[in-house]
Amino acid sequence: MIIGRNRDAAAYRGIHSRLDRALDCLTDEFLASVGTETRKLDGDALYVTRFDYDTVPVEETFFESHKKYLDIHVMVKGSERVDIANPEGLTLDESKGDFYGYHGDAEQSVILRPGDFLVVFPGDAHRLKIALGKPEPVSKVVFKIQIYD
Numbered sequence: 001m002i003i004g005r006n007r008d009a010a011a012y013r014g015i016h017s018r019l020d021r022a023l024d025c026l027t028d029e030f031l032a033s034v035g036t037e038t039r040k041l042d043g044d045a046l047y048v049t050r051f052d053y054d055t056v057p058v059e060e061t062f063f064e065s066h067k068k069y070l071d072i073h074v075m076v077k078g079s080e081r082v083d084i085a086n087p088e089g090l091t092l093d094e095s096k097g098d099f100y101g102y103h104g105d106a107e108q109s110v111i112l113r114p115g116d117f118l119v120v121f122p123g124d125a126h127r128l129k130i131a132l133g134k135p136e137p138v139s140k141v142v143f144k145i146q147i148y149d
Contacts, residue, residue, distance in 0.1 A: 001084060002119035003110055006031075006074065009117065018046045019119070022072055022143040026117060031076055034141045045146040052139050055080045055131035063090055063102040065125040068148045072119050073128070075112040078138035081130035082118060084108045090125055100125075112140075122148060 002012055009023040021041065025031075025048070034050045041047060055078070065087050073082065083106030090104035102125055110118055111132065120126045129138070 001108075001121065001124050002117075004117055004119075006115050006117055012119070016145070016147050018042060018145045018147065019070065019072075021046060022048070022145055025143070026072075026074060031074060031141050046143070048141060048143045050076070050139060050141050052137070053129060054135045054137055055129050056135055058083075058127070058130050061127045061129055062093070063087075063104065063125040063127045065100045065102070065120075065123060066098045067100070067122050068098045069144050069146050070119060070121045071126075072117055072143040072145070073112060074117045074141040074143070075114050076139040076141055077114060078136050078140075079111060079113045079132050080128065080138055080140075081132055082110045082112060083127040083130065084110065084120070085125045085127075087123065087125045 006026040009026040013020045034048055036050050038047050038049045085107045090102035092102055094101035
């Protein structure tokens with residue numbers, strides 16, 4: 001897991017070439033150009049989508065993880081809490097393709113605000129959309145990056 005500010009994204013270059021390409025896109029101009037339709041930057045190996053939703057109480061959320069893809073969650077508008085846990089300590093509810101859904105307890109929490117990004121690697125279970133107090137509208141850009149076959 002990496003938690004950072006968009007302006008500092010270059011400091012995390014060198015982990016994987018597709019991650020480098022996505023980090024280069026953490027500019028105001030690029031983020032403003034991302035729509036709700038998936039934009040492929042390198043086929044199914046690197047793509048980006050904007051999500052607009054209202055945050056919800058933690059009881060309405062679940063953990064997810066992936067084995068092939070890492071995600072970069074970039075907050076554009078609003079704020080949300082994201083919980084993180086090791087999947088080994090969670091109960092698997094569902095799996096489909098590269099999606100694994102779980103329930104259980106968080107080990108860590110992160111607050112994302114505009115200008116923040118969170119990188120979750122394969123195996124980092126993450127619970128999204130958690131309201132900070134009362135629900136609020138959020139706009140977030142999410143990059144999906146395949147790093148394993």
